[in-house]
Amino acid sequence: MRFHQRAAAAVAVVSLISLAACGGGTEDPGAAGPTSDVDSGEAAPPTPVSDEIVAAAEEEGSVLLYSNANEEVMAPLAAGFKKKYPNIEVRNLDLEDTQIAERYRTESATGARTADIVMTSDQLTMQDFVEAGHVLDYEDPNVPNLPDYANLAPGVVAMSEDPVIALFNKSVLPEDQQPTSMAEFAEMAPELEGKIGTLDVANAIGFLATASYVNSAGEEGWEHLEALGASAGVESGTGNLSQKLLQGAYAGSFFVSGSVRPLITGDAAKVLNYTYLVDGTPLVPRAMAITAQAPNPNAAKVFMNYALSVEGQEEACKGGFTPYRAGVECPYGLAAIEDAVGEDNVIIGGWDPELRSQREDIEARWNEAFGR
Template sequence: MLAAGAAVTLAAACGGSEPVPLQPVATGKPPSYYPAGYASVIEASKKEGGTLTVYSNTDQENWAPILRDFKRKYPWVEKVAANNLDSDEVFQRVLSEQATGNSPADLLVSNAAQAWANFAGRDGTLMEYESPEVSKLPKFGKLLAGVYSMSVDPLAIVYNGSLLEEDLTGLEHLADLATEDADKYRDKITARDVEGSFGFTVSHAFADARPGAWAHLQKLLPMARPETSSGTQLEKITSGEYIAGFFINAAPAYPVIERSGGLLELAFPSEGTVALPRGIGIAAKAPHPATAKLFVDFLLSEEGQRAVAEGGLTSYRDGVQAGDGRHTYQELVGKVGADNVIVTEYTEIPEGDVDAFLSRWNGLLAR
């Protein structure tokens, strides 16, 4: 991942070295079910200068096929600048800039559910845009007024196959192994740091949906060490510093596992698999509002969701096929069952509940 605050500018499509889209993109034409008045949005976009600025916590490789196909569909958009920030920093920077009355941000992308709920609840921060794609989306496709799911990425257990003699099936399985051989597993398991937004969101969502799983966490957490990023967890599992880790974002994990030559393995917890939406919304004072609307609508369309999957995130629109490195929500449901998918909601947890959860979780960690 790029350093926080680094600007990533992806230039317009330029020649034969660029990957070809999986399916043709309908240049300049919205889907047939869009309202007739949508033509005015397209015309307004053409007058906005052909640029767009995105504040996000999403990596360049994830964006590449999305921006490639968006620019082919709307070729007058020649420049999209994406600042790669931390999950919370996306909102902190926009709020700071909006306070001065001068923010370049058109779009915000983050999977910090609590921060999104807080941001969307403030006056004058977010455009409450109703996308014409809404009727085609599942319920979790719209997270808040004006906030939509870009992807819905599952949280997995990742483990070093050379250090385990059996395939993991869930947290209970890992907890039983750790209890049977405490010397082997002590400090060799990694969990996500719940003091950060991502770690809190996914861990709280799991425990809230599966309160009985605290019995497994009470065995695992005393042997676990927290880390602040999936990247760090994956590096240390690969090196053997950790045997296994849980609640690791599958989106960055998939390519690392593929490159590991069979060393790393991934499992979705049988007790329930958390799926975390990555939210996208338009800033209230977006400098290029029409182009921002085009981008959101494209991203939510079947065309856009194919590009989301191609970029390594988990798409969720029906009609997008998994395979060849592409992953979908439907694929996840097929593996674990619909009842075992825990889709995280974008709600602000009361401060007292946050404190109680942090106290209980951190109180179990080894000191």
């Protein structure tokens, strides 16, 4: 799933709501949905890379990322890095998850300039990438201070743990009527027939959210999805979902990428709001790795180190990434999500080695439930 599609949708959301709000009140409702300044714990001492690596990185002069994060999402993190390391330029190329792997393979095979770092939310694509030998087996100094689930594979670490959310049109479904759990959503499905939206299981976020949810909730989770599927529309991406929610075609949706949260402010928050479902908030790891043939490996190590640090994670939060390590202040971070739904109700997982073998069965049952 492409993050620039989400950002484009968010821009459209704000623009269209601004037009719809012309002539209305000027009161700014602020941000939509649950945010929190809950204590995220004590930060571990900083663990920077060595001075020698920094010096070599400055000599290289730049780091190139192939990622599923667009410029708006990446901008605060890149700006924070540039402020700390003014002699290292950050370049980010926004690509679809599968394009990241394909482009790197082609370029590395032909000797062309290619990515120093890759970043993707598609577990299966990244697992294939690792198994093909395209990742440098490198452990950043931050890793010992991260939770175990952040270590996804040798050389691969979670940049963020992005939740899926429920997104609602408050004009169609008032806040006091909106479900707070997948169980409530499923119970309401018949009266909301045709007014519920979700992501296609073919979408990487849609598949990983579905797999995490049913692997956690079991048969009861499938029963909820089957009840919802009988009344739901299916969209290829968060952009389409956001547009249709804005227009009132949908009253509510589930398993929407949580990266839209910081964007639902001002006029957008007059119409849309989000919530975390207490029994259905899986987190999707966004994997980051240095490539095996990185032209600027030292610059890549410095960027990874900053991105995983408390300082870097706080900057990343501003763009919509979801920090998960202790000591990071972020109204959308893991601590805030746990505060909203309860620590035991957040579905956190690393990479499930069984996911590839489960995919066909999960997709088949989902497609049957949603009439695909």
